[in-house]
Amino acid sequence: MQPFADTLDDFSRSLGHSAGAMPGASARTTRYSLEAALDIYRNNWRHNLRAALAGAYPVLEQVVGTEFFHHLASRFMEAHPSTSGNLHDYGAALPAFLHGFAAAQSLPYLPDLAALEWACHRAYFAQDENPLDLQALARVPEDELEQLAFALHPACALLSSAWPVAAIWHAHQPGAPEDFHIDLDAGLCRLLVGRSEGKATLTELAADEFLWLSRICAGATLGQATTQTLESHPDFNPGTLLPRLALNGTFVRFTLEYQT
């Protein structure tokens, strides 16, 4: 390493320590202690990461309370340091981290709730896309419609949970009544996360719709996805869902996939 980089290596290791020892070999202060200076940097670093987490996980923070969220964030940043200069990238691993976070085991729905919030966070920052070219779509011959495959808007994500995480999410949005009670036994929750007017939107899907869209999302053609869905849901009909997804911006591009 270059000599100046050695100094920074010392500096970075001293930041990683909560107190005492290992200041950079040549780091100096004159009007206060070196420890006070390092504390400012440690403080900024932690504060910036926690603010980023609170920005991505506002519902989680309300659900567990500020103090617990603070504790969670502190433990998370020790286990998962930032790897990006863009703070909006920070926190992707929090849902998985919550699975193993002993202090949160009494709230088994937290990992799924966090996964939902991360999907909403990504939806907010997703790239814009041009809408589906409906005129071009109208020119696809009828006997080739089964070969259609659709790409979903980058803001879109599919999630399913054993817990009513959508109800929890809605109950913590601005303007929602503060007096609520959510029954955790309400059953499975299948969601399409998207974006409308700049906000993340949640659409609850039926089991057959979720399966069908999951297949489309994985690259299956209309024919393949519909066949697979009909196998387990004989009454499935995409007659409402498909137009809705094509017109509300969920589908942004189509291709014709011919099997060889």
Add this chain to the structure above:
Amino acid sequence: MKPAPAFLPCSAGIGLRAPHTRELLAHPPNVDWVEVHSENFFAGGMPLATLRRVRERHDVSLHGVGMGLASPGALDPDHLTALRRLCDAVEPAAVSEHLSWNRMHGTVFNDLLPFPYTRDALRHVTAKVQQVQETLGRPLLVENLSAYLTFENSEMSEGEFLAELARRTGCGLLVDLQNLHVNAVNHGTDALAHLEALPAGHVMEYHLAGASPQEGVLVDTHDAPVSEATWALYEAALERIGPRPTLIEWDQDLPELQVLLAEAQKAQQRLEACHAALC
């Protein structure tokens, strides 16, 4: 959007933060330009759409906080690509970064960290600034730092470092007078000597901000009006370097937009009172 200008107008602008954006769009104030933190707009979506709306009426300066020009090793290629895409999307009047580092062994410290001003660091940062400028196809402005510690192995002052960096790369300099004030208070460094060290022709922008007094250390909190000491440094800079586009930065405990605009007006009056050659 307005046509992309060659550079920022030589007037006082404000740092635009999210809570003020709606009001700024609804009732566009008489301010030529605003500055935003680049990383908040990297991914596109609503933030970028909103910024493009702002660009219909105001020139925009992109101020990066995450590039870490002095980090050992390579720049993050994704970060650089995101900045280039953002530049293509908003056609900014200026693009700036801090003279700091933030990355070591893959871990990013999301802060603006100081480093020793050595000759090897100068070679390193020179290469990074050249890389950014080549990628963006435009000069970068590099800002001096408020630092809470110094390094005994520094071989030159920050001002000398920046002056040489500007000569080697052709980059512009963003002079943050609040940061000079913070360093003067914390380390006894000579702010006026820093100004003297800079090649005036490379200085392209000034920053002004305020900080709340702390015990022992002056932390650059950007949560208060510009202090008298910083106004005095600004006046010294106007006299020695000349008038340049000047930004009021306020990041925490945000006041009403009107308070920011009033601060900008104070800077504007000083700019107009300055009879040196126009910038």
Add this chain to the structure above:
Amino acid sequence: MQLQKRQLITAAMGGLLALSLAAGAHAADKKPEMEKCFGIAKAGHNDCSSNKSAHSCAGQATKDRDAMDFVAVPKGTCSKIAGGTVMKKDM
């Protein structure tokens, strides 16, 4: 099922194209996505809120105290989220 699948897809695509013709007439009235949300809302609660602008070049005045283990019990709105079979008391 092959026939059923084909009929369902043809009908769904037919429905889409009919709807898109109807929607096309209204497209001009539709405001751009950004109209309603310029980035202000109750902080910390909403996608439009200022907490999505995490970046700042300021230092922090407030000292970050590390929450100790004795506060390691969730105390938010989780008390309003409960169920009979899932809240295992022994956990």
